[in-house]
Amino acid sequence: MAYPKSLELLVDAFERFPGVGRRTAERLAFHVLRDPKARELPRAIEQALTATRICAVCFNVAETDPCAICADPERDSRTICVVEEPRDVEAMERAGVFRGRYHVLMGALNPAEGTDVAQLSVAALARRVAREAPQEVILATDPDAEGEATALLVLESLEQEAAERRVAPPRVTRLARGLPAGSAIEYLHRGVLEDALEQRRSLRLKPPGK
Numbered sequence: 109m110a111y112p113k114s115l116e117l118l119v120d121a122f123e124r125f126p127g128v129g130r131r132t133a134e135r136l137a138f139h140v141l142r143d144p145k146a147r148e149l150p151r152a153i154e155q156a157l158t159a160t161r162i163c164a165v166c167f168n169v170a171e172t173d174p175c176a177i178c179a180d181p182e183r184d185s186r187t188i189c190v191v192e193e194p195r196d197v198e199a200m201e202r203a204g205v206f207r208g209r210y211h212v213l214m215g216a217l218n219p220a221e222g223t224d225v226a227q228l229s230v231a232a233l234a235r236r237v238a239r240e241a242p243q244e245v246i247l248a249t250d251p252d253a254e255g256e257a258t259a260l261l262v263l264e265s266l267e268q269e270a271a272e273r274r275v276a277p278p279r280v281t282r283l284a285r286g287l288p289a290g291s292a293i294e295y296l297h298r299g300v301l302e303d304a305l306e307q308r309r310s311l312r313l314k315p316p317g318k
């Protein structure tokens with residue numbers, strides 16, 4: 109059975125969403141036809157697209173550039189917490205466990221999905237660290253294989269940048285082990301996040317002086 113062309117296009121559009129299969133896409137499309145409230149969706153999409161931008165400092169999604177966190181003089185600029193996604197910033201802020209600033213990588217290293225270092229804001233972070241000279245960079249990428257590989261990549265990049273500029277590399281720490289393996293920062297509860305932050309450990313690639 110074929111749907112009318114216009115409806116088929118709508119089903120196709122929904123099917124592009126992550127985690128949405130054909131059946132769910134069909135249900136959503138019919139829901140749009142039936143529920144008047146669902147007709148606000150195009151406007152909401154349009155607004156989100158036009159009103160949001162990427163903060164040039166931390167790469168978080170915001171309505172202002174710099175974002176509210178980067179522009180807040182009360183936030184501790186001596187600590188930068190590096191996360192994969194804007195959702196992770198939201199989770200940390202909701203938990204209220206961190207008062208420093210963030211850097212959003214815009215993903216994680218995932219060769220299987222074709223995400224490589226050029227798509228992440230790693231080079232921008234290295235330049236930012238050289239410019240701002242924070243006391244500490246906390247790597248809060250997810251506790252899974254991609255997150256660990258990404259943390260290592262960031263560490264390498266920071267140490268390389270410091271070596272090129274002939275300055276001491278920043279203190280780099282990683283959230284404590286013991287986070288549920290394969291979990292994601294955005295789903296962690298406040299207590300778990302707080303412990304992981306408090307018990308963070310130092311990371312270092314090369315011995316000092318090299």
Ligand SMILES: [Zn+2]
Pocket residue numbers: 163164165166167168174175176177178179
């Ligand atoms: Zn920002």
